[in-house]
Amino acid sequence: MSPLLPRQCSRKRGEITEASCSFAGIPQQLQQSAKAGFGLLDPPENLPPLLQTMGCAVTLSQPTVDVLQRDAEQGRVALQLVGHQLVQRFHGAANLRRPFPPVTAKPHRSGFSGGNQRGLGLEIPLCWADLPGPDSLCDRMKPDVEIYDTTLRDGTQGEGINFSVADKLRIAEKLDTFGVHYIEGGWPGSNPKDIEFFAQAARRKFKRARLASFGSTRRKHVAVESDDQVRLLLEARTPVITIFGKTWLLHVKEVLGTTPEENLAMIADTVRFLKDHGKFVIYDAEHAFDGFKDSADYALATWEAAEHAGADLVTLCDTNGGCLPNEVARTTAAAKGKLACRIGIHTHNDVGLGVANALAALEAGASHVQGTINGYGERTGNCNLISVIPNVALKLKKTCVPAASLPKLRELSQFVDEIANFRHDPRQPWVGATAFAHKGGMHVNAVQKVARSFEHIDPASVGNSRRVLVSDLAGKSNIVMKAQELGFKITADTPELKDILARIKELEHLGYEFEAAEASLALLIRKILKHEEPPFSVDTYHVSMRRDSEESVVEATVKVRVGDQVAHTVAEGDGPVNALDSALRAALTQFFPRIKKVQLTDYKVRILESSTGTAARTRVLIETSDGKDEWGTVGVNENIIEASLQALVDSVEYALMKP
Numbered sequence: 001m002s003p004l005l006p007r008q009c010s011r012k013r014g015e016i017t018e019a020s021c022s023f024a025g026i027p028q029q030l031q032q033s034a035k036a037g038f039g040l041l042d043p044p045e046n047l048p049p050l051l052q053t054m055g056c057a058v059t060l061s062q063p064t065v066d067v068l069q070r071d072a073e074q075g076r077v078a079l080q081l082v083g084h085q086l087v088q089r090f091h092g093a094a095n096l097r098r099p100f101p102p103v104t105a106k107p108h109r110s111g112f113s114g115g116n117q118r119g120l121g122l123e124i125p126l127c128w129a130d131l132p133g134p135d136s137l138c139d140r141m142k143p144d145v146e147i148y149d150t151t152l153r154d155g156t157q158g159e160g161i162n163f164s165v166a167d168k169l170r171i172a173e174k175l176d177t178f179g180v181h182y183i184e185g186g187w188p189g190s191n192p193k194d195i196e197f198f199a200q201a202a203r204r205k206f207k208r209a210r211l212a213s214f215g216s217t218r219r220k221h222v223a224v225e226s227d228d229q230v231r232l233l234l235e236a237r238t239p240v241i242t243i244f245g246k247t248w249l250l251h252v253k254e255v256l257g258t259t260p261e262e263n264l265a266m267i268a269d270t271v272r273f274l275k276d277h278g279k280f281v282i283y284d285a286e287h288a289f290d291g292f293k294d295s296a297d298y299a300l301a302t303w304e305a306a307e308h309a310g311a312d313l314v315t316l317c318d319t320n321g322g323c324l325p326n327e328v329a330r331t332t333a334a335a336k337g338k339l340a341c342r343i344g345i346h347t348h349n350d351v352g353l354g355v356a357n358a359l360a361a362l363e364a365g366a367s368h369v370q371g372t373i374n375g376y377g378e379r380t381g382n383c384n385l386i387s388v389i390p391n392v393a394l395k396l397k398k399t400c401v402p403a404a405s406l407p408k409l410r411e412l413s414q415f416v417d418e419i420a421n422f423r424h425d426p427r428q429p430w431v432g433a434t435a436f437a438h439k440g441g442m443h444v445n446a447v448q449k450v451a452r453s454f455e456h457i458d459p460a461s462v463g464n465s466r467r468v469l470v471s472d473l474a475g476k477s478n479i480v481m482k483a484q485e486l487g488f489k490i491t492a493d494t495p496e497l498k499d500i501l502a503r504i505k506e507l508e509h510l511g512y513e514f515e516a517a518e519a520s521l522a523l524l525i526r527k528i529l530k531h532e533e534p535p536f537s538v539d540t541y542h543v544s545m546r547r548d549s550e551e552s553v554v555e556a557t558v559k560v561r562v563g564d565q566v567a568h569t570v571a572e573g574d575g576p577v578n579a580l581d582s583a584l585r586a587a588l589t590q591f592f593p594r595i596k597k598v599q600l601t602d603y604k605v606r607i608l609e610s611s612t613g614t615a616a617r618t619r620v621l622i623e624t625s626d627g628k629d630e631w632g633t634v635g636v637n638e639n640i641i642e643a644s645l646q647a648l649v650d651s652v653e654y655a656l657m658k659p
Ligand SMILES: [Zn+2]
Pocket: 154, 319, 346, 348, 382
């Protein structure tokens, strides 16, 4: 496959593999336009999110996307963006009714240009405005460095990290929106939870990222097709499969207990088998650096075995995490000299060099980095992608994730911590609360005069802010961005913005966090912006618990008011929150039948540190789903039940409000 088409086809509907897609005739043309500096080809379903990231408003109706996608799969139509032109090209004379002329997008400040295009006999309402120049197109088309996230697999090896299937899906969606290129979802051969994750993920559509399942080469002296662990990898139905195998003779002989030849056969057989099933195969070379130091020839032979068997990518792993950057660079350069495929790097942070080693490999010829959000992982953790991404983009000046995502880096870091139920590390490089905090005196003065005198980058470029100047301006622009993202029409001049900002600051001071509770944030903005009363209110509630030797029963009563009507209900539950949730729902269903579908899917509690003289507060984070969308809400109070009720009320209110 052409390296120019990193994300073409493959993950649609979770079923279609590269082998089954054909974009006949396109790669050649694309290569030409790409060589000319810009050009892009994407499956149609990628077009709306792509154009949105470029600041364009696009509407492609779902039936249209479906038809276009079907055509694209049959190699008949491709949408190609070249510079400022959106060109539709048709391939396969069978379907060609008449040639479709290129359409030039006119700069349009306030509206959309474009219109219905009937070349296919379809209505394709494409609207676009202000397509940016070639830079951002190239940036999306062909990243210099691919980001491979393994938070959901290697990250979960970390102590204290335990994601539910719902957590994993939420993180995967966040990573996809952010723009990482691969998401490793888990090891289906190692636990049923990962199998369940892949089953659910297969029903979702990812916009950019390709989902990978992880496993190992076949067992020794077992035919690859009868190896259960390999079979489970195929059953995960991901477009990408990553397998690890042994590089180091010490491991081959003493841990695996087999011969060097059998190890080579295990690598080659497994890669070939997965390639034969149409998968994009990443080969993770375990202990690559230790193995290379021990026997360079054998190490290279294992990597070549993977490549010759068809591996799309060979990743060198510093599994024990003890290498220095110069060793990593040397070995990577040696691999680069021998292998024609893309080379990846996977490092651990045992000597505090996880990120440094990854960067050393990138400079020595690797172009794919594996790591985890916030550096989660066993022992001292994996290479931290939250540091790698800005280092690649801002220091090495290479393209990786979409440029528009970089200012959301801090949000991503906080979101994943929040789901993992970790406090966000204030000293985390780039995104921590203190990363750009300046303490009084001359220093601050200098920063105020010339920011770069004491700052290595503009904090806003990674979504962080300067702490001495937590200026209204910086705060405002963040909120405007967020509010627009949530669908509000708001600008820096909206008069209510000041009140919204003040309210958020006040709540954050009390311990609220909105990174994983966007539904609560949306309700807050809506209340201030639209001056509307909420659709219902809870007048009173009561929770009681009785336990005897036989059983324990929790009962909740709730009185809700909708307009001038009042409903009073009682419900029992396993615990106070469950009982309260049931009572609230029972009371409201009579007014709003559609909340029947709404379900609480996750509930997390965090005790916040008490400051002098106050009691500790509890923050409750609730996740809700209506089978179609998921949303998070938050409540904070000294009383856990009160905090839970706030989050519950928000969750139902959002269900009623959401578009
Ligand atoms: Zn690892």
